[in-house]
Each structure stands twice: as structure tokens, then as C-alpha cells.
Amino acid sequence: MPASKYNRLLAALVFMMATSAMAQGEATIRIASTTSTEHSGLLEFLIPQFQRESGIAVHVVAVGSGQALRMGCHGDVDAVLVHAPQAEQQFVEQGCGADRRRVMVNDFVVVGPVDDPADVAGADSAAEAFQRIGQARAPFASRGDDSGTHQKAQSIWSALDMDPGGDWYRELGAGMGAVLNTAADMKAYTLADRGTWLTFANRRDLTVLFEGDPSLVNPYSSILVKPAVNQVRQAGATKWHRWLVSEAGQVAIGRYRVNGQRLFTPVSEAL
Numbered sequence: 001m002p003a004s005k006y007n008r009l010l011a012a013l014v015f016m017m018a019t020s021a022m023a024q025g026e027a028t029i030r031i032a033s034t035t036s037t038e039h040s041g042l043l044e045f046l047i048p049q050f051q052r053e054s055g056i057a058v059h060v061v062a063v064g065s066g067q068a069l070r071m072g073c074h075g076d077v078d079a080v081l082v083h084a085p086q087a088e089q090q091f092v093e094q095g096c097g098a099d100r101r102r103v104m105v106n107d108f109v110v111v112g113p114v115d116d117p118a119d120v121a122g123a124d125s126a127a128e129a130f131q132r133i134g135q136a137r138a139p140f141a142s143r144g145d146d147s148g149t150h151q152k153a154q155s156i157w158s159a160l161d162m163d164p165g166g167d168w169y170r171e172l173g174a175g176m177g178a179v180l181n182t183a184a185d186m187k188a189y190t191l192a193d194r195g196t197w198l199t200f201a202n203r204r205d206l207t208v209l210f211e212g213d214p215s216l217v218n219p220y221s222s223i224l225v226k227p228a229v230n231q232v233r234q235a236g237a238t239k240w241h242r243w244l245v246s247e248a249g250q251v252a253i254g255r256y257r258v259n260g261q262r263l264f265t266p267v268s269e270a271l
Helices: 003-027 035-039 042-054 065-073 085-093 126-136 148-159 176-186 194-199 231-245 247-255
Strands: 028-033 057-062 079-082 097-113 140-142 169-171 190-193 206-210 217-225
Touching: 028 065, 028 231, 035 042, 035 057, 035 176, 035 194, 042 057, 042 231, 042 247, 065 079, 065 085, 065 148, 079 085, 079 231, 085 097, 085 148, 085 217, 097 126, 097 176, 097 194, 097 231, 097 247, 126 148, 126 206, 140 176, 140 190, 148 190, 176 190, 176 194, 176 206, 190 194, 217 231, 231 247
Parallel strands: 028 057, 028 079, 140 169
Antiparallel strands: 079 217, 097 190, 097 206, 097 217
């Protein structure tokens, strides 16, 4: 084969391979999200709808919010969907993320054993509920994983000027489902996001003992990773990011239910 013809064929092959790689990059994005959005089934419900509309597949890494944000700073993902407001603000201020957008809200609940030895059900605020647990040295199962739920619990302990520890306080370094299982085994209290609680089947002696405090509102935000992993995937991540707050995405979030109960309120309704 003449060299000129061979070079043209080689150039064409390289072009086709590059085009294919770009298409594959655009067709798949990686997001880091919380265990609550994954374990509640919300993302399994949302992603197929987004993929049908966009042709873009979404690969989810389900971790605590703190770890999700660290993955974003390291460039391991293209976007994050998290619920840790202070950490989110730092993520953007440090130049790791851009275009932070509120997507939806739910709330946290304090769950514990039905016999409620610390009388948490009698508390008038989330702070008082935690104070009663600490003063009674009642078993408490902590996420201990820098998740949004763990950060919320730590902020309540800190506001009380309490540094929980000792035999009654167990830091597990685990996701919400595993912590609820441990709390059921220990007959312990814990703080849970409502979405995971509503989908948690192995409740045994656990029940919601305190809820409704405005301080327990749990907002979720989507943030694009900056700098982008690559331009092609950035385009796909931006489509996902904008879809979440579009009319189609917000309607989809509002329609998701488990046993007839809505787990997340779209921000369009919460404003």
C-alpha cells in the first residue's frame, strides 16, 4: 500500500477512535452523591428519566457528603449532589466547585427505642432532645463518617457545648442504613434523614421520637466540579445539573414516593 494512502487510512482511524472516545465521554458522567439519595431509591428513579431525555448515562458513587466533596476537589467526579451546607460553601470558596444550586429538601428525625429511656419524645427542640440523650448517657449510634447527617448531629452537640464520648456513644463510620441496623441492635438513638428512614425495613423496636424542629430541615444541592475533569464530561454534567432544577427534574423529584409517602420536596415547592 502506498505510504500516502496508508497515512490517510491511519489518520481516518485515529479520528474515528477519538470521536468514539469523545462520544463515550459525553454519554457517561460520574457524580458523587449521598447514601440517602441512593438508598432511598431516588436516584434509581430519576436517572433513567434523565437518560431518556438526554442520552447521557449517570454513574453514581454513593458516599457521605464530606467524602463526595473531597472526591470533587480531587477531580474524581463531574458533579456532586450533597446535603452539607457549610461544607458546600467551603467547596465553592476553595475553587473546587461552581454553580451551587439548591435542588430539594427533606428533614432529619431523631429515632430511638419505643420505650424512650431518655424521654426524647418530651423534648421541645432538637437541641433538648440531644441534651436529654447525653445527660441520660443513653446509647447513641453516630454516623461518624463526615456525612451531612453526621455534620448536622455534630453541630447540635457543639451548640450544646457537649463533647459526646464514652461507652454510650458509638461512632460507626458507616452509611445511614448500617447505622439504623446497629441502632436497632443496640436499642440506641440516632439521627436519620427521613428519606432513608422511610425506606428502612428492619426497624424492629425503633420509632421516630422527635421531628419537626426547623433546625432539622435538610437541604440538598447540586454543584458542578471545577476545574472540570474534561470538557466533554463537563457538558454532560452541566446538562444533569440543570435538569435537576428544570421543570422536568423538579416534577420527577416531587413524584417519587415510597409506600405513598413523598421522601423529598422539590425546591420549586419549598421556596
